[in-house]
Amino acid sequence: MITIHPANKPSAKPDPKPEAAATSAEPASPSKVIAVVNQKGGVGKTTTAINLAAALALEGLSTLLIDCDPQANTTGGLGFARDEARASIYDLLMGHTTADKVILPTDVANLSLIPGSKNLIGANLELVAQDRREYRLRDALAPIRANYPFILLDCPPALDLLTLNSLVAADGHLVPMQAEYFALEGISELMSTLDRVTQSFNSTLALEGVLLTMYDDRTNLSQQVTENLKAFFDDKLLKTSIPRNVRLAEAPSHGKPVALYDPKSRGAEAYRELALELLTRNNIQSPEEKRRKAASAAAASSL
Ligand SMILES: Nc1ncnc2c1ncn2[C@@H]1O[C@H](COP(=O)(O)OP(=O)(O)O)[C@@H](O)[C@H]1O
Numbered sequence: 001m002i003t004i005h006p007a008n009k010p011s012a013k014p015d016p017k018p019e020a021a022a023t024s025a026e027p028a029s030p031s032k033v034i035a036v037v038n039q040k041g042g043v044g045k046t047t048t049a050i051n052l053a054a055a056l057a058l059e060g061l062s063t064l065l066i067d068c069d070p071q072a073n074t075t076g077g078l079g080f081a082r083d084e085a086r087a088s089i090y091d092l093l094m095g096h097t098t099a100d101k102v103i104l105p106t107d108v109a110n111l112s113l114i115p116g117s118k119n120l121i122g123a124n125l126e127l128v129a130q131d132r133r134e135y136r137l138r139d140a141l142a143p144i145r146a147n148y149p150f151i152l153l154d155c156p157p158a159l160d161l162l163t164l165n166s167l168v169a170a171d172g173h174l175v176p177m178q179a180e181y182f183a184l185e186g187i188s189e190l191m192s193t194l195d196r197v198t199q200s201f202n203s204t205l206a207l208e209g210v211l212l213t214m215y216d217d218r219t220n221l222s223q224q225v226t227e228n229l230k231a232f233f234d235d236k237l238l239k240t241s242i243p244r245n246v247r248l249a250e251a252p253s254h255g256k257p258v259a260l261y262d263p264k265s266r267g268a269e270a271y272r273e274l275a276l277e278l279l280t281r282n283n284i285q286s287p288e289e290k291r292r293k294a295a296s297a298a299a300a301s302s303l
């Protein structure tokens with residue numbers, strides 16, 4: 001039996017100020033910033049960041065994807081060549097430029113990118129000496145946040161200052177993980193780090209969900225790990241899981257999200273389902289959902 005220390009269980013957070021929210025005339029912020037985080041490498045963070053962002057964009061929602069990893073796999077996976085001379089998230093974190101100047105359009109309608117760069121390797125050290133070093137990304141995104149219903153941050157495989165900047169800038173974090181024994185070992189550490197971030201820097205950061213990636217529901221181990229995760233995370237374990245699908249692994253070498261590379265593949269279907277699940281959980285109706293509803297209402301009335 002695999003167990004996780006109960007002290008690290010994600011706490012059920014009380015609604016911050018229910019009365020204030022109910023009486024406020026201010027509309028709820030239309031923008032949601034989600035950090036895709038797990039200190040372990042190879043668990044599907046980048047694959048999830050690219051393909052979830054593309055699926056949200058294809059639902060008709062302006063989406064900004066930010067590559068916060070020095071490996072810049074998100075940038076490469078969307079077809080952008082490695083180019084250290086191009087302005088990137090590094091320049092934004094260092095205060096050399098503003099967000100509107102580093103945003104690039106992509107081949108996916110409604111999807112924009114702030115590219116990563118190898119220069120980020122130095123950022124961890126350089127940031128230490130800077131003012132408000134944990135808040136650099138949050139401050140830099142403030143002027144453009146409202147332009148995007150969704151902003152996704154692809155984090156590096158480390159709990160470093162880059163990941164901390166992402167978590168401080170985020171409203172929610174999404175944790176991709178594989179259903180394997182060793183994945184569970186890191187979860188306690190991740191959850192206690194996230195709790196510390198919430199207490200010290202960002203009291204409104206909430207767990208958006210835990211996503212099973214490269215999932216194979218035929219194995220006993222997958223099923224056992226899933227049961228344990230369900231007991232631990234309850235409804236924070238997302239209903240959608242992402243199957244192992246070779247199209248997802250191939251798509252980045254073609255510089256495309258799977259939705260453009262092979263829209264009918266199981267991988268594309270799973271990320272679309274994930275986007276719809278997150279929209280439902282956040283009570284957001286996308287332009288495409290409205291269009292589908294109108295079309296089915298029209299079809300029903302013509303019967
Ligand atoms: N569902 C999947 N099916 C098949 N291969 C996958 C899947 N998700 C990720 N991969 C592959 O696994 C490797 C690690 O995934 P990646 O998203 O880069 O992880 P991370 O960003 O957490 O390091 C990559 O080669 C990627 O193409």
Ligand SMILES: [Mg+2]
Nearest residue numbers: 045046069073
């Ligand atoms: Mg990655």
